[in-house]
Amino acid sequence: MKEKEIIQYCKQGDQRGFKALVEQYAPKLMGICIRYLQNEFEAKDAVQETFIKVFQNIENYKTTGNFSGWLRKIAINTSLVALRKKRNGFAFLENTGLDEEWKYEAEIEIELNEQDILNMIQSLPEHYRIIFNLALIEGYSHVEIAKLLGIQESTSRSKLTRARKKLQIIYLNRMRETENIKYKIR
Secondary structure, three states: OOHHHHHHHHHOOOHHHHHHHHHHHHHHHHHHHHHHHOOHHHHHHHHHHHHHHHHHHHHHOOOOOOHHHHHHHHHHHHHHHHHHHHHOOOHHHHOOOOOOOOOEEEEOOOOOOHHHHHHHHHOOOHHHHHHHHHHHHOOOOHHHHHHHHOOOHHHHHHHHHHHHHHHHHHHHHHHHHHOOOEEEEO
């Protein structure tokens, strides 16, 4: 079923539309939710909650917008709400402890596949992972991230920088484990 048909059926309350919507978009939404929640059960709950919100608000969807983007935004917000409930807000994002500064140059001799990259992102501390996902995967600006998470724009920027550095460290540690690299510390 095409996207326009799905939307039309859903707006009419037709079960065929709802079924097609879930079948077509559940895997994408699950991928989004698991990036934020890191727990399959919590992610499944967030996906279900996302669909409930979509079904309740489908009449408000303007067909001039990007439907996938609308769904993605609902899934992200639902995941963030779940994290807030779990963590009692995003106060943990404001920690200002200085992270260790690492500067490496590496000649890459191993290849990473998509799952390797996702695993590395998932291994980031939660406060870095959330901002990394919002900024680099979802494409939110630091202003938008600050509003979503209730933090300062500068906090978003510094956490993204630190997330990138941590990913470099994670990557270099993996490369060291394989002993297929030449690396230098500067």
